[in-house]
Amino acid sequence: MPNILMPALSPTMEEGKLAKWLVKEGDTVNPGDVLAEIETDKATMEVESVDSGVVKQLLVAEGTEGVKVNTPIALVLAEGEEAPAGGPSPAETAPEPAEAPAVPAEKAAEAAPSAAAAPAAPKFEAAADPDLPEGVEMVEMTVRQALNEAMAEEMRRDKDVFVMGEEVAEYQGAYKVTQGLLQEFGKERVIDTPITEHGFAGLATGAAFAGLKPIVEFMTWNFAMQAIDQIINSAAKQLYMSGGQVTAPMVFRGPNGAAARVAAQHSQDYSAWYSHIPGLTVIAPYSAADAKGLLKAAIRSPNPVVFLENEILYGSTSEVPKVDDYVLPIGKARVARKGNDVTIVSFSMGMRYATQATEKLVAAGVDVELIDLRTLRPLDIDTVVESVKKTGRCVTVEEGWPQGGIGAEIASRLMEHAFDYLDAPVTRVTGKDVPMPYAANLEKLALPSVDEVIAAVNAVTYRS
Amino acid sequence: MARKAVASKAKAQSNLPELTKDQELEAYRDMLLIRRFEEKAGQMYGMGLIGGFCHLYIGQEAVVTGVTMASRKGEDAQITGYRDHGHMLVMGLDPKGVMAELTGRQGGLSKGKGGSMHMFSNEHRFYGGNGIVGAQASLGTGLAFAAKYRGEDTVSLTYFGDGAANQGQVYESFNMAKLWKLPVVFIIENNKYAMGTSLERSAATTDLSKRGLSFDIPGEQVDGMDVRMTYDAARRAIEHARSGKGPYILEMLTYRYRGHSMSDPAKYRTKEEVSQYRQERDPIEHSKARILDLKYATEEDLKTIETEVRAIVTEAADFATNDPEPDASELWTDITIPA
Ligand SMILES: Cc1ncc(C[n+]2csc(CCOP(=O)(O)OP(=O)(O)O)c2C)c(N)n1
Ligand SMILES: [Mg+2]
Numbered sequence: 113m114p115n116i117l118m119p120a121l122s123p124t125m126e127e128g129k130l131a132k133w134l135v136k137e138g139d140t141v142n143p144g145d146v147l148a149e150i151e152t153d154k155a156t157m158e159v160e161s162v163d164s165g166v167v168k169q170l171l172v173a174e175g176t177e178g179v180k181v182n183t184p185i186a187l188v189l190a191e192g193e194e195a196p197a198g199g200p201s202p203a204e205t206a207p208e209p210a211e212a213p214a215v216p217a218e219k220a221a222e223a224a225p226s227a228a229a230a231p232a233a234p235k236f237e238a239a240a241d242p243d244l245p246e247g248v249e250m251v252e253m254t255v256r257q258a259l260n261e262a263m264a265e266e267m268r269r270d271k272d273v274f275v276m277g278e279e280v281a282e283y284q285g286a287y288k289v290t291q292g293l294l295q296e297f298g299k300e301r302v303i304d305t306p307i308t309e310h311g312f313a314g315l316a317t318g319a320a321f322a323g324l325k326p327i328v329e330f331m332t333w334n335f336a337m338q339a340i341d342q343i344i345n346s347a348a349k350q351l352y353m354s355g356g357q358v359t360a361p362m363v364f365r366g367p368n369g370a371a372a373r374v375a376a377q378h379s380q381d382y383s384a385w386y387s388h389i390p391g392l393t394v395i396a397p398y399s400a401a402d403a404k405g406l407l408k409a410a411i412r413s414p415n416p417v418v419f420l421e422n423e424i425l426y427g428s429t430s431e432v433p434k435v436d437d438y439v440l441p442i443g444k445a446r447v448a449r450k451g452n453d454v455t456i457v458s459f460s461m462g463m464r465y466a467t468q469a470t471e472k473l474v475a476a477g478v479d480v481e482l483i484d485l486r487t488l489r490p491l492d493i494d495t496v497v498e499s500v501k502k503t504g505r506c507v508t509v510e511e512g513w514p515q516g517g518i519g520a521e522i523a524s525r526l527m528e529h530a531f532d533y534l535d536a537p538v539t540r541v542t543g544k545d546v547p548m549p550y551a552a553n554l555e556k557l558a559l560p561s562v563d564e565v566i567a568a569v570n571a572v573t574y575r576s
Numbered sequence: 577m578a579r580k581a582v583a584s585k586a587k588a589q590s591n592l593p594e595l596t597k598d599q600e601l602e603a604y605r606d607m608l609l610i611r612r613f614e615e616k617a618g619q620m621y622g623m624g625l626i627g628g629f630c631h632l633y634i635g636q637e638a639v640v641t642g643v644t645m646a647s648r649k650g651e652d653a654q655i656t657g658y659r660d661h662g663h664m665l666v667m668g669l670d671p672k673g674v675m676a677e678l679t680g681r682q683g684g685l686s687k688g689k690g691g692s693m694h695m696f697s698n699e700h701r702f703y704g705g706n707g708i709v710g711a712q713a714s715l716g717t718g719l720a721f722a723a724k725y726r727g728e729d730t731v732s733l734t735y736f737g738d739g740a741a742n743q744g745q746v747y748e749s750f751n752m753a754k755l756w757k758l759p760v761v762f763i764i765e766n767n768k769y770a771m772g773t774s775l776e777r778s779a780a781t782t783d784l785s786k787r788g789l790s791f792d793i794p795g796e797q798v799d800g801m802d803v804r805m806t807y808d809a810a811r812r813a814i815e816h817a818r819s820g821k822g823p824y825i826l827e828m829l830t831y832r833y834r835g836h837s838m839s840d841p842a843k844y845r846t847k848e849e850v851s852q853y854r855q856e857r858d859p860i861e862h863s864k865a866r867i868l869d870l871k872y873a874t875e876e877d878l879k880t881i882e883t884e885v886r887a888i889v890t891e892a893a894d895f896a897t898n899d900p901e902p903d904a905s906e907l908w909t910d911i912t913i914p915a
């Protein structure tokens with residue numbers, strides 16, 4: 113290429129000044145020789161020759177401002193090379209007028225539709241829960257046991273699955289969720305880490321890149337803020353950044369949300385935070401059965417999964433079907449109660465308030481439909497929309513803060529998909545918009561309550 | 577107990593530094609106040625008056641007592657993790673305010689909003705009271721940065737545990753502290769365990785005083801059960817930092833008698849280990865024996881101190897029990913400063 117083009121100094125540079133020529137016509141140049149200096153308001157750069165040859169013509173005068181990127185600025189010919197026929201003349205290569213030949217903006221957009229509109233996002237279709245065998249035995253167990261069984265079963269099934277985290281092995285888990293795993297699987301697969309969340313979350317992500325299936329336990333999700341960069345920047349984005357080559361098949365799990373009286377730094381709900389991130393799957397179960405079936409699904413998932421448990425729910429008991437391999441579909445909400453008057457949508461600990469409120473409301477004659485989201489990303493909005501088309505009213509319940517919360521997201525999606533069916537504004541019951549206070553009375557006020565759920569339902573059903 | 581100088585710059589000193597009579601008595605009283613206060617807090621937790629996490633300092637009293645005695649009280653900044661009650665008591669914060677914070681009452685140092693892990697005092701230059709393991713290392717380095725920036729000759733006394741010593745930001749802080757010659761003394765309270773994990777099970781190298789070597793930060797291991805040693809080491813470290821030579825690391829070899837927090841199965845160590853420390857190494861018993869031995873005070877005098885200390889603790893407990901909870905309107909205050 114005999115023409116030397118005006119280079120770009122940065123991805124956003126469109127034009128610049130040809131500040132100085134360091135060669136003149138007739139000079140012989142070699143690779144690496146500096147031909148010119150160009151300037152923008154941000155930087156100065158030297159234009160080097162790539163080939164050897166003779167400078168035949170300088171096409172832009174020294175001191176010219178507004179030289180567009182990629183405009184030929186000089187003609188350099190190799191020994192014996194001819195100038196291309198009809199090569200640029202100085203007149204032709206002068207900076208283009210700022211105004212391009214007038215094409216109406218709309219026409220231009222019409223001409224190149226592909227540049228304007230992004231293709232629609234593909235729709236996620238979740239499978240239905242598996243049918244249980246006729247007369248299946250149901251076993252009462254705590255959420256803690258259910259999570260423990262899920263890990264043990266998956267570790268028996270797949271040698272690549274291992275658990276790491278603070279106090280998961282010898283201490284048997286800070287909240288005893290990993291109890292017995294060290295004894296069964298040994299210290300190569302149940303690994304106590306130092307207190308280095310950022311480091312071991314990154315290490316586990318690297319191990320997942322290399323094909324292992326780590327379960328990373330955070331003592332609580334509060335401490336995962338030390339590690340959030342690895343979860344988001346490394347694990348969540350890896351598949352996309354690698355064009356689909358490198359996966360991070362792993363689970364980050366631990367208790368999320370407020371425990372009791374542990375104050376601001378130890379009581380946060382990260383549901384909305386992680387649900388914001390494309391590339392992550394986010395699960396937040398309430399019942400023991402869902403905890404088991406979804407944790408098993410999470411461990412088998414080829415994607416990085418953020419699995420949000422709740423310390424207060426660890427000890428709560430409910431029925432889990434006794435089947436060999438109880439795996440639930442990720443991304444499917446569960447209709448916990450069918451009803452016609454109002455839809456209450458919640459998940460995890462929020463379901464406790466929602467369930468208790470539902471009992472009282474039903475007793476008072478309100479036919480509540482109660483939906484447990486179970487998975488927060490992908491969000492099963494179809495189930496919510498279908499319900500709201502029937503009830504015309506929706507109340508969301510969560511422990512997290514209101515701004516940008518799960519309830520805010522649901523309200524927004526309902527406006528998009530069920531606007532004409534709404535008979536009342538979608539109403540959120542959330543944690544108060546404050547850091548969690550320590551004092552018992554203030555903590556109680558900061559959290560959502562059964563009464564607040566009832567009041568919200570009364571408001572949207574115009575019963576108050 | 578030998579103190580090991582790690583870096584060449586740490587001057588070798590006599591192994592048994594002496595305290596003056598006044599210092600011995602002051603240290604004894606301060607350590608006793610922490611001990612009795614913490615015992616009371618433990619009881620009140622058992623009675624349901626204190627909730628959440630409550631980490632007691634019993635056994636480690638000599639560390640903060642010696643360091644604070646070597647510091648300029650009210651001028652040098654201090655910052656630590658969640659095991660923070662002792663620091664506040666020795667720094668002179670009101671025991672009533674500390675106890676009432678533990679019970680979550682309006683008269684607490686944080687109006688009941690912070691609890692055991694989150695208490696602060698601008699007046700005494702105590703910056704908490706931090707619940708996230710390791711966070712105080714960088715925060716404390718920042719306190720030192722502010723002192724240098726303003727041309728003040730105050731020092732930041734930054735405490736963290738043996739478990740915290742594995743957090744990445746500790747080393748990021750070491751690097752900046754040395755690079756910018758910041759007046760910070762890093763005090764590693766090595767009580768041998770991070771919750772249920774012994775140092776040996778979590779650290780590739782267990783001499784934590786050497787953790788600053790690659791940054792050329794001098795460090796020493798100190799007998800953290802002997803207030804003379806902690807005082808003497810702190811005096812030198814603080815002098816080093818105050819004179820513009822940059823950071824210094826003191827690894828205080830100490831021991832906590834109680835569980836990590838109030839809920840701790842304590843299966844990770846033997847009863848013998850605990851009772852050996854209590855019987856043979858107790859900082860308060862040793863201090864008492866020395867005082868009597870040197871005739872700095874009589875048994876009778878020490879009883880008087882004990883009575884005074886108990887009265888302070890009882891008063892704090894009564895206050896913390898009877899003070900009302902914060903007003904509901906406090907829920908919405910102190911989030912941001914109204915512009
Ligand atoms: C970032 C972070 N990870 C985990 C925890 C939970 N945690 C609280 S204290 C503690 C042990 C810390 O041990 P150490 O630093 O030795 O201090 P000690 O309790 O012995 O005083 C752990 C793991 C936390 N608070 N913050
Ligand atoms: Mg420790």
